[in-house]
Amino acid sequence: MERVPVLKIGDILLVSIQVDMQDQTALALQEDLSDRIVATGCHGVIIDITALDIVDSFVGRMLSSIAAISRVLDAETVVVGMRPAVAITLVELGLSLDGIRTALNVELGMELLARSRADEPEDLGIDGLSATT
Amino acid sequence: MGLTAEESGRLAALLETHADKLTASWTDAVAAPLRGRLTRAELLRQVQDLHRTLVEALQAGDFDLSAEAAASLRATLVEMSRSRARQGFSAAETAVTVFGLKKALFDVVDVRGADPQVLADLLALGLVIDDLGLFTFETYAKTREELIADQAEQLLELATPVVKLWEGVVAIPLVGTLDSARAQVIMERLLETLVETGSPYAIIDITGVPAVDTQVAQHILKTVVAARLMGAECIISGIRPQIAQTIVALGIEFGDIATKASLADALRHALRMIEANRKARSN
The missing domain is CATH 1.10.490.130 (Globin-like)
Structure with missing residues (x-):
């Protein structure tokens, strides 16, 4: 069975989907990704779908559930590199990717994640930590 | 003879x-x-x-x-x-x-x-x-x-260019009546340019569109939704007074899509958003 690699870059996990998604591949990806999020403590996930010619309701649902899983594990998901033809098809079919943020390319996706991390309140400093202990 | x-x-x-x-x-x-x-x-x-x-x-x-x-x-x-x-x-x-x-x-x-x-x-x-x-x-x-x-x-007349206005901002000035075939071409071209230039903001300028009916609005809305799916934000500009009245009379909802009266306003809006993002990132 084909597996989709999950790469760690700094605080971000990068998933580039290059194969046709099937049930097994999708389930394996969900498992791998949730394992890696917990193992690495990353707060951002970028899913690159540049290589996907077709995004049907199945892939759409997969993306939505990955985003939901990541959110539970306190990681934000950004889908990047959607092709124009794919976007048009999704609109024509009336499909929407609920709860998913998107960016044009990986670079903009990383910026988006960096921005949303910056919006969150500052990490507790040493003082805060010492106050609780 | x-x-x-x-x-x-x-x-x-x-x-x-x-x-x-x-x-x-x-x-x-x-x-x-x-x-x-x-x-x-x-x-x-x-x-x-x-x-x-x-x-x-x-x-x-x-x-x-x-x-x-x-x-x-x-x-x-x-x-x-x-x-x-x-x-x-x-x-x-x-x-x-x-x-x-x-x-x-x-x-x-x-x-x-x-x-x-x-x-x-x-x-x-x-x-x-x-x-x-x-x-x-x-x-x-x-x-x-x-x-x-x-x-x-x-x-x-049909050839509609997509122009880069600023770093990260492209604009497509629409001229002439929009029918389904043309709207499709325009939509594809705009989305392709977004990918090519990596611009997160697109301005759709409808100054040259003589009339906006429900169908034209539908085409524009579809383009905006498709661009959003790809991670880009669209701003609609060049709405003439009569057009604004027609849009309201027809009950067309542009929802949370930014609409501006002039292209200059739209560009200013886009630049402001880019600046806000930059600040948020550097914080």
Whole structure:
């Protein structure tokens, strides 16, 4: 069975989907990704779908559930590199990717994640930590 | 054309004497290859016009298609070939309208039993008809060329460029009416440019769109939603006062899509957003 690699870059996990998604591949990806999020403590996930010619309701649902899983594990998901033809098809079919943020390319996706991390309140400093202990 | 006044007169008389039979037979000859795309009554009218003007031209003396006397004949031919060309008939289907007269003549005049004088006249008339045919052909070709030129112009209007306004901001100025086919092309081109340039902001300027109805709005909305799916934000600008009133009257909802009155406002909005993002990142 084909597996989709999950790469760690700094605080971000990068998933580039290059194969046709099937049930097994999708389930394996969900498992791998949730394992890696917990193992690495990353707060951002970028899913690159540049290589996907077709995004049907199945892939759409997969993306939505990955985003939901990541959110539970306190990681934000950004889908990047959607092709124009794919976007048009999704609109024509009336499909929407609920709860998913998107960016044009990986670079903009990383910026988006960096921005949303910056919006969150500052990490507790040493003082805060010492106050609780 | 070397027709003497006397010959012209005899030809006119020949066409006159058999007028009804000739036009009927002529119409039949024309109608067959057109296979009912023009009604018989319409064809008969055209054929009668041609017949009448041809007789007039012949009666005027030595026949010459480029002469003043043949002006109305020329006008009739031009009108006929123009309308045929515009209606999409082929060159042969247009020429047959003139050459049908030859066939009609052979049907009506008893060629085999005729005396040499009549045969000679018929030959001369054949030459006249050939001239008319060539003239028709030329007009037909000219009209088609005009049509092609017109269409090329229209195509040029259709070409809608996507321009880069700023780092990260592209704009597409829409000009002309948006139908489904054009909207599709525009949508694809805009989205492709977004990917190529990696611009997260797109401005759709509708200053040049004469009217916004529900369908046009639908096309624009689809483009915006598709761009959002790809991770880009669209701003709609160039909404004229009348258009704004129509949009509200039609109950079109642009939802949370940013709409601005002018392109300048839209650009300012985009730049402000980019600046806000940059600040958020550097914090």
